Amino acid sequence: MLHDPNLWHLNRRSASGAFAVGLFFAFWPVPFQMWLAAAIAIPLRVNLPLSVATVWITNPFTMPPIFYGAYLVGTTVMGSPERKFSFQLNWDWVVQSIETIGPAFLVGCLICSVFFSAVGYFSLNYLWRLSVKKAWKQRIQNRFPRA
Template identity: 85%
Template sequence: MLKKFIKRYLPDPSKIKQQKALLVFGTLLHDPNLWHLNRRSASGAFGLGLFFAFWPVPFQMWLAAAVAIPLRVNLPLSVATVWITNPFTMPPIFYGAYLVGVKVLGSPERKFAFELSWQWVVESVETIGPAFLVGCAICSVFFGLVGYFSLNTIWRWSTVKAWRMRIQKRANKKS
């Protein structure tokens, strides 16, 4: 079942609660609904994590945690899903978001080479920034919704499949 698969890879809630970075949230982390894993909390957390994964900010995990708490979705899953954009996947994902922004805004695609300097950042915000940010916003909403509805559908399908298998086992035992 999907729940067992997800639980296998999620960290223990007690270990997460001990993280110094999460002490900002205080007693809010003691809400048991943040740690339950059911269809609603898992699909909400997955969609939320994908939503924040496309934000070009360095504190995506904090944002996902801060929004997961009032929405009462699974906190570890929402924070873990943000890591879809990691240092290895970030360049192609953000370049794809930039291309989406270029298409939507109808602006010409600009060639650029990454440099590790403040001057490059300032120049890039002026030239490729608008298309990049629009593309990130569109991808954020799109993939967040697709992730939510996809996991919701997969969870429902796996539950129905498990129920059918139980019914079939019971029928085989009776005969």
């Protein structure tokens, strides 16, 4: 399966699909997002390096605001009040957070992953088509210059 050309070459279908896969898993709050993106990119036959690299939109610097935004989306959709919390690096805090802010956070992550995955797919697909049209127009103009 790893010898499929779509996994390694950039074309409109494999690039937009890879971008969608990477964005989908970028919003998942798990430590192995790149592995998940790679595991799904292979059977979907989309560009493997691009899908793995796109996951890094959520990195240690961008993760707090992105995940907080996902939490706000979850509270809005669920109609639950926003709860104040402070981060602590211990197991008790994790268990308590899963019970209090966890449901809204996970719902928000799911909504954001589906939404931004679709937006990323259609946006990259559109930009790729636009680029090809522009290149064709330029090629025609260069081949048949106006007098």
